[in-house]
Amino acid sequence: MKEYFKNIFVALWTILVGLRLTFKHLFVRAVTIQYPDVKLKLPERARNRLYVNIDDCIGCRQCEMACPVDCITIETVKALPNEDLGVTSTGNKKRLWVTKFDIDISKCCYCGLCVYPCPTECIYMTDVYEFSEYNRHNLIYHFSNFTPEEAELKKKQVEQFEIEQKMKKAVKPAEQVTVSNPGNPEEKS
Amino acid sequence: MAELLNMLVASVIPLLFILVYAIVILWTEIKVASHVQDRLGYMYTGGFHGWAQPIADLLKLLSKEHITPANSDKILFILAPVIVFAASYAAYAALPFTSTFIAANLNVGVFYIIAITSFVVIGILMAGWSSNNKYSLLGAMRSVAQIVSYEIPTALSILTVVIVVGTLNLQEVCEAQKGGLFNWNIFKYPPFMFIAFLIYFVASLAEVNRTPFDIPEAESELVAGYHTEYTGMKFAMFYLAEYANMFLVSGIAAILFFGGWNSPFGEFMSGPAWGVFWFVSKGLFFVFLQIMLRWTLPRLRVDQLMYVSWKVLTPISFVNIMIVGLWAILK
Ligand code: SF4
Ligand code: SF4
Numbered sequence: 001m002k003e004y005f006k007n008i009f010v011a012l013w014t015i016l017v018g019l020r021l022t023f024k025h026l027f028v029r030a031v032t033i034q035y036p037d038v039k040l041k042l043p044e045r046a047r048n049r050l051y052v053n054i055d056d057c058i059g060c061r062q063c064e065m066a067c068p069v070d071c072i073t074i075e076t077v078k079a080l081p082n083e084d085l086g087v088t089s090t091g092n093k094k095r096l097w098v099t100k101f102d103i104d105i106s107k108c109c110y111c112g113l114c115v116y117p118c119p120t121e122c123i124y125m126t127d128v129y130e131f132s133e134y135n136r137h138n139l140i141y142h143f144s145n146f147t148p149e150e151a152e153l154k155k156k157q158v159e160q161f162e163i164e165q166k167m168k169k170a171v172k173p174a175e176q177v178t179v180s181n182p183g184n185p186e187e188k189s
Numbered sequence: 190m191a192e193l194l195n196m197l198v199a200s201v202i203p204l205l206f207i208l209v210y211a212i213v214i215l216w217t218e219i220k221v222a223s224h225v226q227d228r229l230g231y232m233y234t235g236g237f238h239g240w241a242q243p244i245a246d247l248l249k250l251l252s253k254e255h256i257t258p259a260n261s262d263k264i265l266f267i268l269a270p271v272i273v274f275a276a277s278y279a280a281y282a283a284l285p286f287t288s289t290f291i292a293a294n295l296n297v298g299v300f301y302i303i304a305i306t307s308f309v310v311i312g313i314l315m316a317g318w319s320s321n322n323k324y325s326l327l328g329a330m331r332s333v334a335q336i337v338s339y340e341i342p343t344a345l346s347i348l349t350v351v352i353v354v355g356t357l358n359l360q361e362v363c364e365a366q367k368g369g370l371f372n373w374n375i376f377k378y379p380p381f382m383f384i385a386f387l388i389y390f391v392a393s394l395a396e397v398n399r400t401p402f403d404i405p406e407a408e409s410e411l412v413a414g415y416h417t418e419y420t421g422m423k424f425a426m427f428y429l430a431e432y433a434n435m436f437l438v439s440g441i442a443a444i445l446f447f448g449g450w451n452s453p454f455g456e457f458m459s460g461p462a463w464g465v466f467w468f469v470s471k472g473l474f475f476v477f478l479q480i481m482l483r484w485t486l487p488r489l490r491v492d493q494l495m496y497v498s499w500k501v502l503t504p505i506s507f508v509n510i511m512i513v514g515l516w517a518i519l520k
Contacts, residue, residue, distance in 0.1 A: 008501060012387075018485040022225045030229045 047110040048129040050103055052143040056088040056122035059096035063114035063123050071107035072114060075100035077154050080161055088120045098144050099151035105131070106139040199292040203281035211432045214473075215243040218480050225484040253421035258321060261418065265319035270419065270426035273312035277433040280305045284440050285360045287450045287464030298359035299351060302441065303344055306396070309434070310336050313405070313415050316427075320418035328414025332398060332405030335494060339395040339402075342502035346389040349510045350374055350445045352517055353382070363449030370453040375446040381513050386446045388506045390475070393438035395498070397431065399479050401486040402494060439475030440468065447471050 033040065042048070059076035076096040079085050085094035115124055133139050146154065216231070220238065223230030235241025257266055283298040285291040295301050310333050317329020351357060353374055354365040366373050375382050395402035406414030416427045443449055449471075450464030458467075489497065 015482075015486065019481060022481055022485045025227060026221065026224045028224075028227050030224065031227045032229050034229065034232055 042127050042129075045125075046127060047112050047125045049105065049126050049131055050108065050114070050141075051124060051126045052101060052103070053122040053124075054098060054101060054143045054145060056090065056120045057098050057101065057143075058088060058092050058094050058120055059098045060119060062117035062119065066113045066117050068111060068113060069107050069109055071104040073100060073102045073104075074098065075151070077151070077158055080158065088122070090120045092120050097146070097154055099146045099154055100148075101143040102140055103143065104140045106136060200282075202286075202290070203284070203292055204278065206286075207278065207281065207429065207433045207436075210436055211429050212243045212247065214432055214435070214476060214480075215246070216240060217477070218483075219243075221477075221480050222484055225481075247425065250421055250425040255423065256418075256420045258418050260321045262319035262321070265315045266418075267423070269312050269316035269319060270416075270423045270430070271312075272315065273309055274426045274430040274433070276305055276308035276312060277430045277437055279308075280437050281433070283359055284437070285363055285444065285449060286468055287461045288360075288363070289461045290465075291360055294358070294360055296356075296358045299347055299357045299362075302359075302437075303340075303347065306434070306437070307336070307340060309430070316419070317415040320415070322418050324412045325415050325417045328405045328417070331491065332415060335398070335402060335405060335498075336396055338495060338498040339392045339502070342388050342498065342506045343392040343396060345503070345506035345510055346385040346392070347441075347445060349382070349385040349506070349513050352510070352514050353377055359444055359449075363444055363451060366448040366451055368451075369455035370448075373446065373448040373451070373453075378513050378516055381509055381516070382446065384505065384509050385513070386442065388502050388509070389445070390442060391497070392502055393442065394479060394482065395494070397434040397438055397479075399435065400483040401489050403483075403488055404491060404494060435476050435479055436472050439479070440472040442475050443468060443471035 059074065061074050061076070064070075064072045064074045075098075077099050079095055079097055085097070087093050110125075112125060131139075144151070216239075219242070220230050231239025231242040233239055233242075234245055257263060280302050282292040283295050283301050285294075313332045313336075314329050317325040317327075317332075320326070350362065354362050356362060356365070370376075375386055394400075398405050406416070416424060419427060448467075450468040452459040452463055452467055
């Protein structure tokens with residue numbers, strides 16, 4: 001009997017306690033934000049969309065090898081002896097044309113493993129995280145300055161050059177040759 | 190002719206009240222829910238805190254397709270929401286909004302309201318049965334079991350008030366509590382009227398299927414209970430009926446225990462216009478309390494629900510009515 005009344009009393013009392021708590025929370029500042037209008041600041045080392053500063057890339061393929069899901073595809077073409085590709089902003093000499101640098105961001109798991117090995121620090125995470133697309137293929141980002149046709153042309157030139165080199169070796173020592181550089185940004189403009 | 194016009198006006202006013210109130214309370218419920226959980230809730234539609242969102246929701250429901258399940262009992266299926274809403278709307282007829290306005294001044298007002306609200310049970314059972322869906326049927330059966338068992342403590346605690354004021358006419362019940370805060374029924378025969386009020390409030394929560402007694406529509410167990418299969422306007426009718434019922438039981442609590450349209454300050458701020466204000470604000474206070482309880486308490490289990498009704502509320506209200514009755518005779 002005592003237990004019975006005690007239960008009723010406890011029930012009523014705990015309801016009041018609960019009501020007081022919820023009532024207090026009515027006036028607590030909301031912890032959520034109006035997302036597209038207001039955005040929280042990302043932490044400094046947040047990992048989002050990758051970006052490659054292709055001008056600094058020396059085509060060493062370190063990032064491609066580091067990637068655990070193989071979403072980076074790099075193709076390079078050797079520069080000809082007469083072509084000077086300049087140096088990167090970190091002072092490394094560029095020896096390769098990067099004819100293809102694709103990152104399939106839809107496969108990327110944002111592990112950041114590609115960022116650390118890069119000798120010129122040209123592949124890094126940005127703070128962009130809104131990049132949904134209607135077509136999956138739009139998520140393959142092309143960072144190279146070469147269009148596929150230009151890359152093809154470049155490859156042909158190199159082959160041509162090698163064949164010529166061989167022939168010249170057979171006939172006489174090599175002499176200066178000139179080739180146009182379709183992938184060179186200065187020449188393009 | 191004039192009489193017909195009178196009837197029309199008297200019946201349209203509660204309907205308009207229900208519609209406007211439903212939209213306001215829909216918004217309030219969502220906002221209270223989100224702020225209790227430290228969220229923001231509606232923020233866009235219409236500008237200030239998304240005030241137009243319930244209107245948009247209503248328009249959306251109006252424009253939706255009416256789907257009737259293939260194997261349902263068509264006639265009952267269509268009739269059910271109408272009955273549920275009509276039952277709670279009909280009960281508004283006996284609510285005295287102010288000293289000069291009451292749609293039907295019945296001298297058996299209390300009895301009429303108890304009777305007509307039980308009608309909701311039929312509508313709910315119809316909805317559950319005709320949907321031909323196991324969850325709907327389960328929800329309806331639970332709902333009926335619940336409403337029928339909570340009807341007893343509700344009726345007993347209402348009868349306690351009837352003993353005190355000696356009339357079944359709700360207008361006269363209000364009249365009897367005139368003259369300030371301490372003439373309200375809740376302060377008479379202390380503390381037995383207060384106990385009666387507590388019993389009434391708990392039981393009425395169960396009657397309108399609100400948390401913690403919302404097992405008939407327990408989303409997490411039964412999808413949505415008896416109205417799972419309903420779409421569009423028919424679904425909206427159930428919704429409207431639920432909100433109308435919330436105000437109905439709150440309004441009755443205000444009339445029976447808190448003086449109805451009487452001002453708490455005696456003559457100060459009283460009159461027909463103030464009467465509406467006091468009645469509606471007292472009613473809305475209890476509606477607010479119901480909403481707060483929804484976001485405070487967890488749902489009861491079926492056996493706990495029956496325990497509360499048959500082993501706690503019913504015996505206590507019996508004892509209560511005996512004591513109040515004896516006291517009233519001896520006085
Ligand atoms: S972040 Fe990880 S998964 Fe993404 S490209 Fe870099 S190494 Fe590959
Ligand atoms: S590691 Fe850096 S430099 Fe090397 S290929 Fe990748 S992006 Fe280019």
